[in-house]
Amino acid sequence: MDVSMMFSVSHKTAFVVDHCPYMAESSRQMVECDMLTKSRGQGVIPLAPVSKSLWTCAVECSMEYCRILYDVYPTRKLVHYIVSDSEFHSLNSWRQEDQSTQELMAALASVGPPNPREDPECCSVLHGLVAAVESLCAITQYQHEARRTLMDVADRVANRGRIICLTNAKSDTHVRMLEDCVSETIQEQNKLAAGSDRLMPIQRCELVLVHIYPQGDDTLVSDRSRKELSSVLSSEVHSVRAGRHLASKLNILVQQHFDLASTTITNIPMKEEQHANTSANYDVELLHHRDAHLEFIKSGDLHMAGSTSRDSGLKETVTLKWCTPRTNNVELHYCTGAYRISPVDVNSRPSSCLTNFLLNGRSVLLEQPRKSGSKVISHMLSSHGGEIFLHVLNSTRSTLEDPPSISEGCGGRVTDYRITDFGEFMRENRLTPFSEGVLDASGRTSSERAKAQLERHTRYWPMIISQTTIFNMQAVVPLANLIVKESLSEEDVLTCQKTVFNLVDMERKNDPLPISTVGSRGKGPKRDEQYRIMWNELETLVKAHVGSSERHQRVLECISACRSKPPEEEERKKRGRKREDKEDKAEKNGKDADEKAWPDSERLKGPQEREKEEQTESEMIKDSPDSPEPLNKKPRLMSEEIQPPQKSKGPVSLLTMWTNRITATSRKHEVFAGRLNSVNNKAELYQHLKEDNGMDLHENGKATR
């Protein structure tokens, strides 16, 4: 049976443990628990060894079965634990909340060991078996959910289960009586279930009868492999001595029932308990879903991969070698599967050392031993939220090798992506878990809200630095962060308005803007044009959110009211010359105002330094890791210098004067000074060639290469 099937036989396991007086009998397996006395020697009489009863053996082995099951399948694989004496006692239910060993241990404690003085005549495991069949008809929450979602085809939801009965049978005839009883009960219960909404008929039931007998006795019951008793019921009988044999039998059964396989981690270095300086290598055996070995099974080299047969010959384990982790760096491995593990010997020191190491957040790569000596990392152990998983790593050639780099494809030659800004965007749009069933006012789930936030945040989001002005300005940040919100508070509106006022102030002071001039012919836009572009862009951003609320609308109104109005094109042409004159005056006045407005330290820096600061700022944003080196390393603000100085038509504007001054003094661009003498934007190269001798030319030629 495939456990991956939603409702396979392994969906429901009913344990029926015999609690009749004869189970109180000793297993006759003695446990010496007074170990220390031996070393103490003289005069101390050691305590007599204790022995477990058949009941104790049955209970602890069934608990171990459940422990492994719950470790590997925390949900969807359910156990109903029933004990049986003069009546049945149900220790839990199919509910997911009841599925834990602690719950079962507490319930078992309240049942206590069998009472040897109880009347054996009225005690029987049959009560439990009948209860188990009834319980298999009961619908689990998972079956209920599946039926609800599949309304019209609800009958496709299967009902299968397994009964594991731990008992001490009298004879093969007794066993057959038990089987017949289960078979008959199934028929009866299925009839009942057919007419009920809360019950489902059993389509398939596997009965596993485990006969437990004390050590030293001969068994009265013979082993029998699985046999079909009816179209619904199959049965198998295991006759096992109590103690160690029972434990390994149930360990094999849990592996068979839940498709588990075993991996032994070898070469685990561990400090010796006695000698802290020495370390020895240990092995730890883990159980997990067998698909973690799929690659070995399919390629047929399960044996080559270091697997060894053990004790019973039924069980095999694959050996993988521990690779001491070198770094703690976070890496995304190509992992094709992850399976929960359960240590076979959970309390042993090597096991707990390994699991604690992993629970503390370290991952361990595991190497597949190969005869050829080549090292192949095939698995990784890692814990996530207190659960340890065996990850299967891909160790074969990738079909995606040698792909074209992203810089060779579409958009690959663009150099000024807003990588840092988008990184910030991603961090703002990180996800976090919310509790189940949280819907907002419009009935959206959390992930739908996440998508809605992405939509809002990207209504206006230029991808490259040269496409935007406002996102290159620190002054706009408060508004840009707030306006994308679904709703604004009064305070938010105020902050936005302050931002706008601040911009107005900047414009009044004629502060330079980080306007991109890439691709623009001639001189970059003039200052008032720059502000016009900035205001336009800001309006575009805010307009994209204006439908969100009335408060968003108010932010837009604030901008419209405060911004410098773009003059009509026609009017502008008419008044062109006039305006320029006015502007110059305004700019002269503006400059005085500027100088006053800047704090002393700022003023001392002078315009060039301020310009430089802006340069470095804008360069820092240009850090697309995969884009090729920008062809033009010059800061954009400077690119206008390539152009020859404009022949002064009329009065020279202050801006032009300033620009010229920068051009003249800028250290970086001294080399281009020759261009100032160019004709029609064509500069003669190597002008000094005629003056200099040949040697210099040669050397220059080399040096420039």
Place this chain on the structure above:
Amino acid sequence: MPTVVLMDSSLSMTRPVSQEGSEEFQRKNLAVHGLTMLFEHMATNYKLEFTSLVAFSSLWELMVPFTRDYNTLQEALSNLEDYDKTCLESALHGVSNIVQQEWGSTCPCQVVLVTDGALGIGRGSLRHSLHTLKQRVEDKKFPLPFPFPAKMFIMCIANVEELQSTDAMDNLEQLIGLNGGEGQIFTMEGPLCLKSVQSMFGKLIDQAYTPFYAVLHCGNLASDVQVFPRPEPVLVDEEVDPIPKAVQTDLEIVGFIEIADISSPPVLSRHLVLPIAVNKEVDEVGAGTTEDAEEEPSANQMAGKSPNFCVLLHGSLKVEGMVALVQLGPEWYGMLYSQADSKKKSNLMMSLFEPGPEPLPWLGKISQLGPISDAAENPYGEDDSKSPFPLQPKNKRSYAQNVTVWIKANGLQTDVQKILRNARKLPEKTQTFYKELNRLRKAALAFGFWELLKGVAELLERECTLLPDSAHPDAAFQLSHAAQQLKLASTGDSQYSAFNHNITPLHTDFSGGGAGDRM
């Protein structure tokens, strides 16, 4: 998904095609023509596919190992020689070996078998192979189904009528059946000619080699992409809802997660996400940029130079060490991340998770993941020092909760020794002593192991008598108190044997005892 072209080079492939009034073709010529068409298609539209060429007759030969160089494949194809009879079984063994050696047994592959449908006679014929299917010994099994997931496309240089006149069609159908039904038989329609072979291979291309185009969305940012290899539909639950799920052509980013938090998740498959240029006139970025576009109309013509969202996303994912969670369909998710190969080339990759509402237990249900701005306080902390992931399961696993297992004798012995060791260090170790004592008591009660409780009680009483004169007076009191409590528990008296009851240290006049109240 690598492809193996398995080309029938038996003598029957040289049979001439009867055609009136035109030059004479062999079936082989038609096969080569069809394959040339396939290779040309792949070279332009599917160029990252690895393909190998195997020729077979009674023997098989790997003509071209897996390559993306379609010229080499084409060349080998045109130099194929003619051999003897068809023996498909050994050729399929060959294919199985070649694929496993190169790609292991988990990588899905496509096998394109080109044959005339004359499947051999006598031993080694497909008919014979299929007849003896059930009489095989372990090491001589029929190669199908392959150990790796495979699709088998059978291109018959013959029409249906011809194949049905013998048992060839039945045998080929049986072959597909042996491959778990994965695959298809293509036959030629109408007369055997170049046109019909083209239409047959055209159908194969449509079926198996059409590139997968999609649009990657992140809110209003978007990019046209090709996803390679194309994601194949996934069959989710065989029992209840056996409809295969296909990846949507709109891939929607839900949000972002740190690499450390997503933590090497298991994936079904990995795909390259390659941005592509689609010729459509859309004003992509909004008003702020229209002016630039007007000023430089040539910029849009060069795809490399116009900004693409994939490149931006890739760059930021790489710098920040994050992944983007992407929705592939209803209740189906994947992740986008930057992947660098050994040559420092880096790419945008997409991995597909297992379909379902909760593909990774440590993330929980994806529909319950929401924006951090919805949380009362930033779950990542103001300085990114915290993380809401991984989610903690409701119950701890056995290895994380100090369970008691006494299946092996030494498990029990260790637990008893721990108690005795602490007993000798009373009253300093009062806390640990009672902690271990209660752990043992609980397990013994659950396992109905009352004999052990009595035994340990006796041990403690003996320890009490063996206390040296120098011992703290509190030690004796605690030991006899503990022994008495264990004995009471072993009577099954509900007052003393309650599972959740803990033995607390005896409150004595000596300083050490009071500490136990805190337990």
